[in-house]
Amino acid sequence: MPLQAMSTLHMHQKVTFMVNRYEIFADDGNGAPGDLIAFVEQKRMKLKEQVTIYTDSTKSRELAGFRARKMIDLGSGYDILDGEGNVIGLFRKDFKKSLTSSTWHLEQPGQPPITGSERSSAIAILRRLWNFIPLIENFPFPFRYHFDFARDGKQSFSVDKNTWIRDHYTIRIEDPALDRRLVIAQAVAVDALQAR
Secondary structure, three states: OOHHHOOEEEEEEEEOOOEEEEEEEEEOOOOOEEEEEEEEEEEOOOOOOEEEEEOOOOOOOEEEEEEEOOOOOOOOOEEEEEOOOOEEEEEEEOOOHHHOOOEEEEEOOOOOOEEEEEOOHHHHHHHHHHOOOOOOOOOOOOOOOEEEEEEOOEEEEEEEEOOOOOEEEEEEEOOOOOOHHHHHHHHHHHHHOOOO
């Protein structure tokens, strides 16, 4: 099935010492991960974020990627690029709204912007408090959190965390016109850039 026709994706993260590794799978038709369709390695501790999304783990062909527009201006956003390096969209974190509930804005040329935020305000606030509680701050957050992305009040896609310790997500896409490469880039960012 072509990537643009897919409505459900699965993303698994594996943390290593130097990189965050993400594998994105097509759905197997039964709600489980099927074929690998994208592979990401995000180098940790880089001053200027640049993430390349490959078609598989050989890293021989680029599918897409994203890069920070500026090194220090946290609100300037990230350009999303195709495999040839052309800009196909952008996303940015809304830092004011994210003080209480993480909020992202995603743009695809020729279409109104999409806004995504954490589904549960209570979980969002609890997640922030978790980092300030002595003795437990270094343990994984015990509640699942989810993001809903909508355009003009209509759901475009969602990113649902399925597991507690491991970062396994299900991505459901309702908007057929939404470029799946933008969805993959934003889903990776929701995990990789979330704590920033």
